[in-house]
Amino acid sequence: MSAGAHRSPLTYQVTLTVLVLAALALLMVVGFGSYAMVQADRASLERQKIFFANGLQDQIAAVQREQESVTVWDDSVSNAKANNQTWMVENLSVWMYSYYGHNRVYVLDEANRPIHAMREGQVVAPAAYGEDEPALLPTIEKLRRLIAQPAKENASGGPVKLAAEDLVSLDGRPAILSVMPLVPSSDRVFQAPGSEYLHVSAEFIDDAVVGKIAEKYLLDGAHLLPLSRPVGSASIPLVDSRGVILGYVGWDQERPGLTLVRKAGPALILAVLVAASVLAFLLRRLRRASSALQISQSQAQYLAFHDTLTGLPNRALFEDRLRRVLLTANHDGVKVALLYLDIDRFKHVNDTLGHPAGDELVRQTASRLQQTIREVDTVARLGGDEFAIILIDVRDVRDAEDMSERLQQKFQLPFSLMDDQVFVSASIGIALSTGPETDADDLLRRADIALYEAKRNGRGRYQVFAGDMDDLLLRKRKVESELRNALAGGGGIKLAYQPIFAADGRTILGAEALVRWTHEVHGALPTQQFIAIAEERGMIGELGKWALLEACRFAAGTRLPWVAVNPCRDRAGAGAPATRDHRKRVARKQRHDTHGPGKATQVGDQCGAR
Incomplete structure (x- = not known):
């Protein structure tokens, strides 16, 4: 009884507070709703004026x-x-x-x-x-x-x-x-x-x-409204450069705010009545809801820092732990190793066995990683098929390599997926802290670069980060940027045309277009070098389109029967522009440029076909 008496004043205070707040909330909703309606209509009108x-x-x-x-x-x-x-x-x-x-x-x-x-x-x-x-x-x-x-x-x-x-x-x-x-x-x-x-x-x-x-x-x-006719708010004047109004254009104003109020008004009133009828019920369940909320908050906090599929720490918790570990390691004078692991050809598993099998592969991988590392180390899932492992208190790179070899051995065992035995491999990039100057972002970037090199060198292996990897990546990105600039009109890239002779050695059958790039600093660059970078960075399609269009422009001004463009067919692959639709677009472009549709169409088709 005393407990009930003790709870009654609190319940009354909570009820009164909730009712007052509900009334204030209703007034605020009505006031802000009216204001929002007017502002929405006004913004819509201004937008319509801008459109017109x-x-x-x-x-x-x-x-x-x-x-x-x-x-x-x-x-x-x-x-x-x-x-x-x-x-x-x-x-x-x-x-x-x-x-x-x-x-x-x-x-x-x-x-x-x-x-x-x-x-x-x-x-x-x-x-x-x-x-x-x-x-x-x-x-x-x-x-x-x-x-x-x-x-x-x-x-x-x-x-x-x-x-x-x-x-x-x-x-x-x-x-x-x-x-x-x-x-x-x-x-x-x-x-x-x-x-x-x-x-x-x-x-x-x-x-x-x-x-x-x-x-x-x-x-x-x-x-159209004449000057003599009154105009409404939904109109704009037709003004010349001297500011003289020549007439008006008017339209039926769209009023989204008022329309929304008319359509949603009855539903809002009904919602208020329903809310009032259940308010007492909600208050009675306040204590139970408070307990449930506390549990929910604990779960949300856990989910905010853990991966739902594997239960491993997610990227947010991983980055926080990595920063803390680096601070401790720098203070104690020890090293930290970061292993960046990626399942090879994970997409193939998803495509052949389905996403449930891919999820199961991720779960089993997480389990094997946890079984392999030490208790003091951390394994996290960064997303997709990517995992990161923090190894603390390592003596040198050999400790990280030993751990990578043990992890690779785990991947030599088959995975049981959907009643199938599946063998997959993993690539690992290794990066070690080098002192107080190493921060978490830099260490993760180095491990990512090392992982990239491991995959590029054949997959199913590990690779330790070396300084020249960073320099090589920066050079490739620089060449990529400069090549994009050259294709956009920055200069330096051009086509050289090699004649193709008949068997008599005198008759020119056509020509082969060869891409050449004269860098403003480094001079003539080897074709294989920048073509390889274009393929690696996904630019070969863009380069092929540029070469095809340039060759067609050249062919339109000559009497050559055809011009062969290698990037269109041999280098660009499936993403190349050597398709019927692209040839038609090139032909239309040439017709516009040369004022002669017949030859331009022929040249465009021939160039695309070669």
């Missing part, structure tokens, strides 16, 4: 790309200066309307005088340009100033694209304006600086353009 603004910029860029397809062309320069009206109709004006939907096109000479004009797919007199000139002239003059400036280079070292764009109002309608000079695409046509003709193209921003942008960003009810 980005979509408009994408549309402007699309107009420029479409315009660039005819402005960078030898024929455009020649025919415009020859005042070939028929050619300009078919390629510079009506074609831009019928193929891309550009509403107005003007061709201006070097003095900004119109020589050709098109409106809505119909050729009109050049004098019609005068009606639009006040709106177009600022952008045209801006481009003339850009042309008059010294040539600049972009970040990739190429020339800056000459173009000027803006939003303008034509006949009271907002439009995208883009102006580009007609420039030759090759050295066959010479054009004196300052004599460039201009291609002026405008596309009206109508409901079709707005709908295209809205469809891309999933905006409902998008439409």
